[in-house]
Amino acid sequence: MSERSLVSLDEISVERLRGVGPKRLAALGEVGIRSVFDLLSTYPRRYLDRTRRVDVADLAVGDEAAVFAQVVRVRARRTRQGRSLVEISVADEGGSLSVVFFNQPWRERQLREGTWALFYGRVNDYRGGRQMSNPVVDVAVGVDESRDVARVGRVVALYPASARAGVTSWEIGGLIEESLRRAGSLVDPLPGPERERLGLGDRSTSLRAIHLPERLEDVEPARRRLAFDEFLRVQLLLALGRRHARAAARAVIHPFVPDDLAGRTSSALSRFLGEHPFTLTAAQRRVLEEIGRDMSASEPMHRLLQGDVGAGKTLVATAALVICLDGEHQGAVMAPTEVLAEQHLASLRRDLGGLLVRDERVLGAQRGVVVELLSGRTRAAERRRILAGLAEGSVDVVIGTHALLSEDVSFSALGLIVIDEQHRFGVEQRAVLREKGRAHSREGRDPDVLVMTATPIPRTAAMVVFGDLERSVLDELPGGRQPVSTTWREDEADVWHTVRAHVAAGHQAYVVCPLVEGSDVIEATGAVAEHARLGAGALAGLRVGLLHGQMPATERDEVMGLFRSGSLDVLVATVVIEVGVDVPNATIIVIEDAWRFGLAQLHQLRGRVGRGEAAGECILLGPAPSLEARERLAAVVGTTDGFALAEIDLDLRGQGTLYGSRQQGRSDLRLARLREDEDLLVAAREVAQRLSERVEAVPELLEELRFFVPAEDADYLFKS
Numbered sequence: 001m002s003e004r005s006l007v008s009l010d011e012i013s014v015e016r017l018r019g020v021g022p023k024r025l026a027a028l029g030e031v032g033i034r035s036v037f038d039l040l041s042t043y044p045r046r047y048l049d050r051t052r053r054v055d056v057a058d059l060a061v062g063d064e065a066a067v068f069a070q071v072v073r074v075r076a077r078r079t080r081q082g083r084s085l086v087e088i089s090v091a092d093e094g095g096s097l098s099v100v101f102f103n104q105p106w107r108e109r110q111l112r113e114g115t116w117a118l119f120y121g122r123v124n125d126y127r128g129g130r131q132m133s134n135p136v137v138d139v140a141v142g143v144d145e146s147r148d149v150a151r152v153g154r155v156v157a158l159y160p161a162s163a164r165a166g167v168t169s170w171e172i173g174g175l176i177e178e179s180l181r182r183a184g185s186l187v188d189p190l191p192g193p194e195r196e197r198l199g200l201g202d203r204s205t206s207l208r209a210i211h212l213p214e215r216l217e218d219v220e221p222a223r224r225r226l227a228f229d230e231f232l233r234v235q236l237l238l239a240l241g242r243r244h245a246r247a248a249a250r251a252v253i254h255p256f257v258p259d260d261l262a263g264r265t266s267s268a269l270s271r272f273l274g275e276h277p278f279t280l281t282a283a284q285r286r287v288l289e290e291i292g293r294d295m296s297a298s299e300p301m302h303r304l305l306q307g308d309v310g311a312g313k314t315l316v317a318t319a320a321l322v323i324c325l326d327g328e329h330q331g332a333v334m335a336p337t338e339v340l341a342e343q344h345l346a347s348l349r350r351d352l353g354g355l356l357v358r359d360e361r362v363l364g365a366q367r368g369v370v371v372e373l374l375s376g377r378t379r380a381a382e383r384r385r386i387l388a389g390l391a392e393g394s395v396d397v398v399i400g401t402h403a404l405l406s407e408d409v410s411f412s413a414l415g416l417i418v419i420d421e422q423h424r425f426g427v428e429q430r431a432v433l434r435e436k437g438r439a440h441s442r443e444g445r446d447p448d449v450l451v452m453t454a455t456p457i458p459r460t461a462a463m464v465v466f467g468d469l470e471r472s473v474l475d476e477l478p479g480g481r482q483p484v485s486t487t488w489r490e491d492e493a494d495v496w497h498t499v500r501a502h503v504a505a506g507h508q509a510y511v512v513c514p515l516v517e518g519s520d521v522i523e524a525t526g527a528v529a530e531h532a533r534l535g536a537g538a539l540a541g542l543r544v545g546l547l548h549g550q551m552p553a554t555e556r557d558e559v560m561g562l563f564r565s566g567s568l569d570v571l572v573a574t575v576v577i578e579v580g581v582d583v584p585n586a587t588i589i590v591i592e593d594a595w596r597f598g599l600a601q602l603h604q605l606r607g608r609v610g611r612g613e614a615a616g617e618c619i620l621l622g623p624a625p626s627l628e629a630r631e632r633l634a635a636v637v638g639t640t641d642g643f644a645l646a647e648i649d650l651d652l653r654g655q656g657t658l659y660g661s662r663q664q665g666r667s668d669l670r671l672a673r674l675r676e677d678e679d680l681l682v683a684a685r686e687v688a689q690r691l692s693e694r695v696e697a698v699p700e701l702l703e704e705l706r707f708f709v710p711a712e713d714a715d716y717l718f719k720s
Helices: 007-011 022-030 036-040 169-183 192-198 203-211 216-248 258-262 268-275 282-295 313-326 338-351 380-392 427-440 459-465 495-504 527-536 553-565 599-606 627-638 642-653 678-692 699-708 711-719
Strands: 046-049 064-078 084-091 096-102 116-126 129-133 136-139 155-158 302-307 330-334 356-358 366-368 371-374 397-400 414-419 448-453 470-474 484-489 508-512 544-547 570-573 586-592 616-621
Touching (some): 046 216, 096 116, 136 169, 155 216, 203 216, 216 459, 216 699, 258 282, 282 470, 313 338, 313 448, 338 371, 459 642, 484 627, 495 508, 527 544, 599 642
Parallel strands (some): 302 448, 508 570, 544 570
Antiparallel strands (some): 046 155, 064 084, 064 116, 116 129, 356 366
């Protein structure tokens, strides 16, 4: 029999399997199983090792175990409180066990006398006997008195079951076993030498071992091989995207040599760095050299700049803009919020104020750098003036929000796009801006792209989500950054006294609330009410301001101006201050209902203080209603390392769907684990790079890419 491709299994409906009639077909469809491929890619959630038998007689109180037993007695009744109670007695050859179900009256119909099933739960003591309460149940369909000899004495895979759809783990396992037997051998697109070099098994053996392992020890090698396949598909698509981009690209070549960083040339970059009040850290120097080499190369730059809060990304991005301007090109900076865009406007006008650019249209052929802001609230006449300046080249740097994506925005010679806080934008926006540079500039060349994020991303996640980008990391904080101490307080005791102490010392404070207004649906603190409460109570006598995203922009600007100038002591705000707000005199931040914020948000908010000469303090306020919330808050208290927090966040939240415009689908990582399988991911990237140069010679891989990665996801990744 010839080998089947994995993709061909999707063309075989599960109705061709024994015992799958219209009713069973509909039930399987409810849990997303329509083809043999769907069935074989439904992986076990855990395993029951029946090679080491767990008999009822061996169970002790406190054990959490799965036993295979037969129902010998069923009784249903109502408790004194009116709750339904189903009591059953189950037994195997060695003993019996009591099992009870509360508020599950349908168990009386499911577990009739003579039924065999797996019961998974914790054994409790009840009136001197052993009992399981509300265990997980997998009914063994079609088991006869032989007690399903095929499954006793071996490792049994347990699958996600659905009581609503009426699909049991036992049924799924039986259908998978039949499918594997009938499918035979599968085509393996990973060449034999690569498998041998990486120590991975073949696909057919691995797929069988993850569903029907002879020993528990067989599961992990099988999972690793199938996880490698998941990584390989992602990395191969990204590698093909890079190959495609290189073939079609025409780069803007900017002037840069490494000596510019040492002040040994007459370049604009040398002068800029020599006159800037801050000296580059070693990390900034290393990253800026990486960026400079990219910008002076014959291929367009696509680089991700990661840095923890306060690592100095803005200075690096500004220096990249200087390189761009020195080559007589324009720069565009895209920010997710108007507050951040305005912050960039102020800092760039300050930092680029002494720089001259060549312009033959003015007397002396030199003029100062023109930096403008384009946002949704730019007035019509001002907007027309800025658009005309961009098109003719008299505006050198434009900073904007989504307004930069409008069709009427065009450039004379766009050379560099800086996208700040990339997690707020999609790949679509990045592609639109890059296309503007190619279509509307006088040279028709691709601008360089520098993507920045202050939200640290674990290396593994970055390799999957931003696999098309080269990666630079600022892993060193500039001198002068003060430490921020973090505590978690479950109640307000002494919190506002601490805030008053900071203000009395001449400093300022933030108070952050999760909501703007109070809500009947969500029990959380609203900024408006908290501003009134604190101003009239615990912080009475202090100058307390209010800032949130629903305020008119002019009012927000006025409040931020007052806080920056020191005219306000305390700013009660929402997460509108999460990024881009830089007030060195602010030394304490209180985050109310802190458990409602994500780890990245908490870390970003904490980064608003400790930006001046005085040390900062962060207070996480409020109880945590769940174990996951407690772990999250404890993590923020335990470390100020954003990259360490990102790894913890990945563990707590799970990796989810890492790329693509859809929320779920075949292209998700089902078996691969980003943290534990980093070696597999690195290996998959290397193999993908090699295979991408001759992928036409491996048609099985191309077929799988088309199958696993639908067209919309492929477009999404190629645009990146």
